[in-house]
Amino acid sequence: MDSLDAFARGKLSSLEAAALRRDLVPTHRLQGVRVERGGRELISFSCNDYLGLAQDPRVKAAAIAAVERYGTGAGASRLVTGDHPLLGQLERALARHKGAEAGLVFGSGYLTNIGVTPALVGRGDLVLLDALSHACMFAGAKLSGAEVGIFRHNDLEDLAGRLAGRHAGVGRTLVLTERVFSMDGDRAPVAEMNALAASHDAWLMVDDAHGLGVIEPEARAPLEMGTLSKALGSYGGYLCASAPVVDLLKSRARSFVYTTGLPPASAAAALAALEILEAEPDRCSRPLALARQFTEAMGLPLAESAIVPVIVGASSRALALSQALQAHGFLVVAIRPPTVPEGQARLRLAFSAAHAEAEVDAVAHALKPLLETIR
Ligand SMILES: *Cc1c(COP(=O)(O)O)cnc(C)c1O
Numbered sequence: 001m002d003s004l005d006a007f008a009r010g011k012l013s014s015l016e017a018a019a020l021r022r023d024l025v026p027t028h029r030l031q032g033v034r035v036e037r038g039g040r041e042l043i044s045f046s047c048n049d050y051l052g053l054a055q056d057p058r059v060k061a062a063a064i065a066a067v068e069r070y071g072t073g074a075g076a077s078r079l080v081t082g083d084h085p086l087l088g089q090l091e092r093a094l095a096r097h098k099g100a101e102a103g104l105v106f107g108s109g110y111l112t113n114i115g116v117t118p119a120l121v122g123r124g125d126l127v128l129l130d131a132l133s134h135a136c137m138f139a140g141a142k143l144s145g146a147e148v149g150i151f152r153h154n155d156l157e158d159l160a161g162r163l164a165g166r167h168a169g170v171g172r173t174l175v176l177t178e179r180v181f182s183m184d185g186d187r188a189p190v191a192e193m194n195a196l197a198a199s200h201d202a203w204l205m206v207d208d209a210h211g212l213g214v215i216e217p218e219a220r221a222p223l224e225m226g227t228l229s230k231a232l233g234s235y236g237g238y239l240c241a242s243a244p245v246v247d248l249l250k251s252r253a254r255s256f257v258y259t260t261g262l263p264p265a266s267a268a269a270a271l272a273a274l275e276i277l278e279a280e281p282d283r284c285s286r287p288l289a290l291a292r293q294f295t296e297a298m299g300l301p302l303a304e305s306a307i308v309p310v311i312v313g314a315s316s317r318a319l320a321l322s323q324a325l326q327a328h329g330f331l332v333v334a335i336r337p338p339t340v341p342e343g344q345a346r347l348r349l350a351f352s353a354a355h356a357e358a359e360v361d362a363v364a365h366a367l368k369p370l371l372e373t374i375r
Helices: 003-017 057-070 085-098 109-120 135-144 156-164 190-199 243-252 264-279 281-298 315-327 357-373
Strands: 027-029 034-037 040-044 102-106 126-130 147-151 173-178 203-207 223-227 237-241 307-313 345-350
Touching (some): 057 264, 085 102, 085 264, 102 243, 109 135, 109 243, 126 135, 126 156, 190 203, 237 243, 281 307, 307 315
Parallel strands (some): 126 147
Antiparallel strands (some): 034 040
């Protein structure tokens, strides 16, 4: 065996020993929240398709029509020949929805975050991140070459202290947070952070991956990024900002310039989904209502978003609970370090407009006794 395979096997066995090895499980998404795994049909609480739009006939029809008209792939970077007209249309729709001057669509949310930050800050600058920020926000900060500081989760005082305590040589400052935290389901105080950032001439970027379509935002940041892959049921990422910022990114965000444009079908699906999202407020209020039904049934703090964590501690316990729920017909994936901090492995439930109230009651009813028996 050569050293490469030996390296991989060694790493895998230490991951396995720590219950941190990850493997793919083929999952067939059926109608609504139903999925099929290993020949079994399960009710999923682990999809981010919050509004059930990935299966919506109107969204599917828009994607099919785009394939018929524009083909399957963009064929080149958008700056070359990959800028088919649906992308501009989607960008205008996103900007309008967000009340921003302009929008820019990227290949994914991950690509958006690793492109935007390095285009706005670099060596000599500072990025301040909420401690629970998504991995791709940390990746963008690291790629930028700027100094990276981490403030305590949702702690305005800690952030204020770090902004006030910057050393004299620091150039620009970018502050990064999430509107809805992906593994905790709580929300950032965006209005207060906007004011704080503005008073220190720092720029705030909010990751709205889990907010769009689910949470009515109380404030908008000057930089709002997100994904087309969650409530919009498609694929891709975006940034909404002022026109000069978006124009700068078209020239300077490397994950925009040096990558192929989004496939036309993804843009068409996102556009159709955005229209539905704006036309059907009852659909948008449902995930949060169902999450609250669940937290009430479980005796947990009232849900702030469509995401509810049930923190159970050890990775092995989270896996055992997930297995046991699967035996009851529910798919609730265990989330382990390094996605979450050490000792805070959890079940993460995501509620969708496509869940029935009875399904929410049923998963709570199944989970409650399991938490007593699986220790
Ligand atoms: C899912 C997610 C992303 C990445 O979006 P993709 O389009 O899936 O790459 C970024 N930030 C947060 C908070 C997310 O949850």
